[in-house]
Amino acid sequence: MKYLCLVYSEEELLEAVPDRECVAYDAALRADGRCLASEALQPVHTATTVRVRDGRVSITDGPFAETKEQLAGFYMIEADDLDEAIQIAAKIPPARVGSVEVRPVRPIRETVVASRLREAGGPSSAGV
Amino acid sequence: MAWSEDDAERMREAVESVYRAESRRVLATLIRLLGGDFDLAEEALHDAFTAALDRWPRDGLPSNPRAWLVSAGRFKAIDVLRRRARFDASLAHVADRLGDGVTEPEPYDDEGIADDRLRLVFTCCHPALPAHARVALTLREVCGLTTEEIARAFLTAAPTVAQRIVRAKAKIRDARIPYRVPSPAELPERLGTVLQVVYLVFNEGYSASSGESVTRPDLTGEAIRLGRLLTELLPEPEVMGLLALMLLHESRRTARTSADGEIVLLEDQDRALWDRDLIAEGTALAERALSSGRIGPYALQAAISAVHAESPDAASTDWSQIVGLYDVLARAAPSPVVELNRAVAVAMRDGPAAGLALVDAILARGDLADYHLAHSARGELCRRLGRTADARAAYRRALGLAKQEPERRLLARRLAEPAAGSTTTG
DSSP states (O other), X not given: OEEEEEEEEOHHHHTTSOHHHHHHHHHHHHHTTOEEEEEEOOOGGGOEEEEEETTEEEEEESOSSOOSSEEEEEEEEEXXXXXXXXXXXXXXXXXXTSEEEEEEOOOXXXXXXXXXXXXXXXXXXXTO | OOOOHHHHHHHHHHHHHHHHHHHXXXXXXXXXXXXXXXXXXXXXXXXXXHHHHHHHHHHOOOSSHHHHHHHXXXXXXXXXXXXXXTTOGGXXXXXXXXXXXXXXXXXXXXXXXXXXXXXXXXXXXXXXXXHXXXXXXXXXXXXXXXXXXXXXXXXXXXXXHHHHHHHHHHHHHHTTOOOSOOOTTTHHHHHHHHHHHHHHHHHHXXXXXXXXXXXXXXXXXXXXXXXXXXXXXXXXHHHHHHHHHHHHHHTTHHHHBOTTSOBOOGGGSOGGGSOHHHHHHHHHHHHHHHTTSOOOHHHHHHHHHHHHXXXXXXXXXXXXXXXXXXXXXXXXXXXXXXXXXXXXHHHHHHOHHHHHHHXXXXXXXXTTTTOHHHHHHHHHHHHHTTOHHHHHHHHHHHHHHOOBHHHHHHHHXXXXXXXXXXXXXX
């Protein structure tokens, strides 16, 4: 099952975590086949937030919310269950200075396809 | 064979008695066999007992009712899944995987059932679930309490409890919290969470945080039952320590409240009312836990309770030993509350002035400012020193913070008392 690991941290604290270490961990995860996507992000001052309300596009400078810890990067991982995902997240180097949110992916592509099949009278039509 | 009303009634009672004794264990195993699906397992449990009510009068009580129920429940659940798969193709592979090779109820062996109850407890107490939900889920799934019983015990609304349980099960399903006993590496911390839940349930029953009665025996009973189950399945020192602590506290329950429902403090309790069997059991467990070499906070607290239990009267209490144990506890699990309790013990050993200095130091730091017991301790120590005005102020502060009715009445009585041996100072 896919989990997204969102890495949050206070930016100054991240300076204590060398990029080399993050790259090495990322490489190990990818070698295991457990990392599907991952990136470090530019600092939060480079962020721009886009909202559309009543058809009007509003652009604001900065992240969507001013919080102490900000999004620094992400890993999309493959794990059998939450405990395994937690173990992987715990080894992400910034976890020792920040927080890693672990959230399961919602398989909306699959569920949308399945509901289309049901509506079109798919495998169920014979049994109803 | 003609069935009389008596026979039918006796069989119904037999099924009910099996339900009371076995339903939780059957549930724990069904959850594992049905891929960790709590709701499906509960349906299966219900179906299994329905089948039992139908078949056992005809076929007689099975030699292994638990195994019979597990087989019947599993068989019916797979049937349910296969029927559902006809309407939702994505479920077909689930039914296939769970039903692999199962074409009729097969005899189920008892091995691994002990592990299933542990799996259930650890899953219900998973740290990824909110704290309230862990308690509610454990009481519901492991102890078999109804939502209403849980709600009444914690003075919450039943729909709130129900919602917590629904959300917890949803998280178990959606985040895929695995149905397993943690690995040795994870065990210490995960066990800590389980023990915390059990102790929370016990504390809520032992000294209810609000409301009319001082104790709610139903919760303490459930917590002790859980503690016994855990000790049986996982005889770790801290598990034994927690059970010991609970048994020793419980041994004093009758003495703790007067006939009018008023609090009787430890020093005033009639020790003849203490349950000696619980004390013996608790003390033995505490000793086993302490001799293990891995001494934890629960075992230490149990040891402190055992020192009180051993003392024939309040005056003979070995306060030096208690202070010594608090010294170790303060290193093992430092907290302002532990410091406060140690201060009270120091006051007993060295006099109220020594204890008051420690309590004042805690409050001066800003700790325990809103903890009513800190202020009532301060009040008591000031009272013993003859500092009447300070005592009154402290009791008033405590009264403002206390939520439990009997405690409030005790504090109000203290405030109404003429000062004992008061001087003009303070």
